[in-house]
Amino acid sequence: MGLGMLASRVIRPTASKLSRSSSLHFIRPIVSTPETSSAQSQPQPDPTPDPPPPSPRPPVAGARVHFPKPEDAIEVFVDGYSVKVPKGMTVLQACEIAGVDIPRFCYHSRLSIAGNCRMCLVEVEKTPKPVASCAMPALPGMKIKTDTPLAKKAREGVMEFLLMNHPLDCPICDQGGECDLQDQSMAFGSDRGRFTEVKRAVVDKNLGPLVKTVMTRCIQCTRCVRFATEVAGVQDLGMLGRGSGEEIGTYVEKLMTSELSGNVIDICPVGALTSKPFAFKARNWELKGTESIDVTDAVGSNIRIDSRGPEVLRILPRLNEDINEEWISDKTRFCYDGLKRQRLNDPMIRGADGRFKTVSWRDALAVVAEVALQVKPEEIVGIAGQLSDAESMMALKDFLNRMGSNNVWCEGNGPNPDADLRSGYIMNSGIAGLEKADVFLLVGTQPRVEAAMVNARIRKTVRANQAKVGYIGPATDLNYDHQHLGTGPKTLIELAEGRHPFCSALANAKNPAIIVGAGLFEREDKDAIFSVVETIAKNAKVVRPDWNGFNVLLLKAAQAAALDLGLVPESANSIESAKFVYLMGADDVNMEKVPSDAFVVYQGHHGDQSVYRANIILPAAAFSEKEGIYENTEGCSQQTLPAVPTVGDARDDWKIIRALSEVAGVSLPYDSLGAIRARIRTVAPNLLNMDERELATFSASLKPDCSHKMSLTDFRPAIDNFYMTDSITRASKIMAQCSATLLKK
Amino acid sequence: MLGRFAAAKRVLEIRELLTRRHTSSPLRSFSTALNYHLDSPDNNPDLPWEFTSTNKHKVKEILSHYPSNYKQSAVIPLLDLAQQQHGGWLPVSAMNAVAKVIEVAPIRVYEVATFYSMFNRTKVGKYHLLVCGTTPCMIRGSREIEDALLKHLGVKRNEVTKDGLFSVGEMECMGCCVNAPMITVADYSNGSEGYTYNYYEDVTPKRVVEIVELLRRGEKLPPGTQNPKRTKCGPEGGNTTLLSDPKPPPCRDLDAC
């Protein structure tokens, strides 16, 4: 963080001098002798002074200026340098664009402005008092001074007040090392205080199994209150009392039952709200950060995996404006302890007595190859699990094809997935694009449990634009205003025929968005439902050249890539006649359907549900241990990076299949990740455009008409338990605690 | 050496200050309760609570003062009404009822109720006696008045007498400094219809005990100054200055305006 560097620079004045003399001003030392004010005090010899130079510093944290209307740009002067900002920006934002990092506690760019910490005081010419820059709109020609003695003294005074009641327990505080208060008191604070009275103490609150509270440390910035109210949509937290007795709390005993509650840990500038599972586990400077991707849902939130040695210690969000902004769901953040439990670490074979015996890789692969070569090709079935990366799915499909079978699919995509039209299974408007919509129609999807980050976007849109939301599905608690239109296909037909009152809302909408849940993939009448939804889309002009609001919200991380790679089974019921079943981490397969004489190979990283039916177990790497491409629900491919080593004897998924193909005598022609990606390029080149969203070229209207009959059974919730959806989260103790305490009705 | 001695002396002073504060007088607290709620038989969210039918009309009247999309502006008058109806204090269920009326999350109402010290969140007596504790009254002896009240009633501050009739609290300046010291009697004995909130000014430790006894007998007592020699806030024994009408301002001709 910039402020941390700033602090270290203050401590080492020689370093700051060095960098100041060099041309690389990437951060501007605020605590320094004000050069600009002395420059201004010099008499100007020129009667017509030149216009002030533009700010020589790049914006803080690469902030971009976006001018919605060019005529609304106004010019302000920050420390004598001119900077152009759009109208309506605050003084703080203008300073950021000018490259001046203003210290702040309560201000957060994604929350409403409170202006109660007073740390961001700056001096503005012709104002009698220092101005709280976060709450002051920038006005044309405003002359802002950020490093005058007045501003510095004001900050020092504010810091003294903040530290008055703040306990000096940094050595036992989990925030130590990444604490805004620590950093800023180093940079802007005084080295002594004048407070000799007794410090305040506040009773700790119980916010559930995820967030630990030490309320005595709270500095009342109200970021958590605003986050809970505005982003998470649970109005539980509030500011209680007044004066020195003021405290954050819920008043009545209440847990924070939000799927985004973990984010208050990140936004808390001090150690008042910290992570309960991470408490006293490590210091942040001991951790190695690996920038990776979340796989617990189909959103593909950008995360940073913090690890120490062989264990993952925590997961933090990474900024990605298009996908998860800077939030992540609790499942993403706290599933990491599942990576340490129930791991498969050795190849195992089920002996004649029904017990598993540890064997070597050579023996295990030999047995699998022998059985695979004995059965008929059409009796071979391969199922990719919901956490599979694109490389391993490619390898699995290639291997099975070379064995003569084409019965390979990804779980969650249903018995007869349609991979022909990409627009039929991705989120065409994009997650960030949902913010442009003004009417939403949710069909059989409960985004709050299926994709919490998408739900946060919808909520943001509903709050910002008063967008209307219609919902078809079982009654649920979405945390924004919505109309519950119905529970099943009947309502859908009414909407398609224009008999439903919500039709007028759809028809009058500028940018209507329809979101169909991937839970419907499992239904037999999936094609019929989709054609009815397309009729609705056509009537409401959802798909236009300038706006494509037809969206499918996928459930699993592997689904989109699997369909892109064409993992579609040849026949829907192949599993019932299978003799050789290759499960690549597939745990949600109904194992009752597998014939009892079938040979089941389970390749995966957790001893979850399918392992108990397996004849042979091949241990594989989890998402934190491998490099793999995942495509999220909006069609954006991203890759995970290994943060920790694999456990025991486990190997990467694609390597296992490559080795197996060699033993089976049908060697796959790739030996490295680069080679397998070259193979993917021939099938689905979009998967290799990392971090870029590949739009679907053809719209769903090209689809042939479907003749299936639609059944009128109601939609069922796709996910029963938000906290436990895959093998990692099912192994996690924290997730078990969450589902025990937070889902209690 | 001298500095160290001074510092040690200062520490001793602080310690003495702290211990004295704890032993002799209760900690200065502005409101009647903690900032968080603890369930008790007479105060928990499961208890039903509703405005009475007459008060429902008042609620409608109060809400009509505000635009329909800013119903939450009515939170303070509604909490006040609920407090009058419920005998001077606000249980959680009453706050929940107010939240329902103005259509906000309950926590937004709790925030307001905990902020203002005149909303009592624990039980008070039918007559809630509030002693002004701000500087002018304190100089004129409000501490003695409070001590006399507490001693006479045999309670601590913010505690209710056994018969449920009286409780004593402290209030900040109520604007009667000219007749300091003063106490306020909030009379919740007759519900929100007969609710009165009367100032008794120029009180003495003897006089407050008499006031308490009068209230206990249910007698009416004219509010205002308790000094018989004064009328309202005029000086004792009549005016001595400003006896004639004030002269008009000399520099401006007001008629010409």
Place this chain on the structure above:
Amino acid sequence: MASTVAKYVLQSIKEKGLRGFYRELKDEGFLKCLSDGNLLQTKIHNLKGNLVGIDKFGNKYYENRNLQSGRHRWVEYAEKGRYNASQVPAEWHGWLHVITDRTGDELLMLKPKRYGLEHKENFSGEGEELIYHSKGHALNKGQRDWTRYQPWEPTKP
């Protein structure tokens, strides 16, 4: 001095017989004195010293205040053959090195009951199996499990 020694020897022979006397000579290390000058010196010192205490290993602690300061406290190790300074337990160390005047028996009361470990002498050079290794030492396998994950146990058939 020689006469006291002779008197003591004769008295012992009278009490225990020649055989018993020989055993005592051997057990008390007098025979070792013939080859070990340090031990002989200690034995000679002991004649004038006061026995202050015996620790639980059998080391005897003597004091003679008339001697030069710094040489007025000494120990006769229980082990006569391979003795070394690490055989003095922690509680006697302070007394012996004139850090404190409290004897080891008194200081034993300060030893923490819950986590105070038994004194162990330094076995360096005495063979690999006797050497102390810290918990994480590579030669100390099995003391601490560095596995950071819990493997799946195939319990159910």
